[in-house]
Amino acid sequence: MSSLQTFFGLLPLLLNGALTALEIALCTLVLASIGGLVLAVWLTFSRSRLVQAGIACFIEWMRNVPALAHLFLIYFGLSYLGINLPAWLAAIVGLSLVGSAVLCDIFRAGLQSLHVGQYEAGLAVGLTRVQILANILLPQSLRRSLPAFANYVTQLIKDTSIASAIAVPEIMFLARNLVTSTFQTSLIYFAVMCIYAAMILPIGLGFIRLERHWGSAR
Helix, strand or coil, X not given: CCHHHHHHHHHHHHHHHHHHHHHHHHHHHHXXXXXXXXXXXXXXXXXXXXXXXXXXXHHHHHHHXXXXXXXXXXXXXXXXXXXXXXXXXXXXHHHHHHHHHHHHHHHHHHHHCCCHHHHHXXXXXXXXXXXXXXXXXXXXXXXXXXXXXXHHHHHHHHHHHHHHHHCCCCHHHXXXXXXXXXXXXXXXXXXXXXXXXXXXXXXXXXXXXXXXXXXXXX
């Protein structure tokens, strides 16, 4: 069998792993975005030093400890407490916690880049704090956070590969199994590279077009 035939023969299995990686990335992105936004709003507008210190400690811990360690702790550590999570769920939980910390910094930077006068003007015309946040501050801050958010999304797709360490059947896990059974190391990992590029490049280009669209709409 030629290398080309082998390549196309292995591709369907690797594509199944890529689909699993995208599913994990999508679930993680939703949870991390919600968590990061909530933390950013609390950190920016809370007057409680205890709340601010707690969020700051959470961010530093999650960002300075490798994501793989968090996945191991969630997947293996919780089992000692009688909580047995499926591997894919443990991966989503771990990556979401790390992502919440990363996105909190991104969203907070967007909020803090806005002039304080906009908040005061909203109060002056009778808007509530929630209305000011939802209708004035968040739309602008999210627009300013888009480049950093786009970098996080593309990095997240690549970071799903660490889920293979807890036996999630994503693309890198399947690739290692195929290498063990076929010994086609170079061919398999070249296919993996092509699949990652095919997943990430369109997303990156989509964010670039969105940035240009929002930029022209100002």
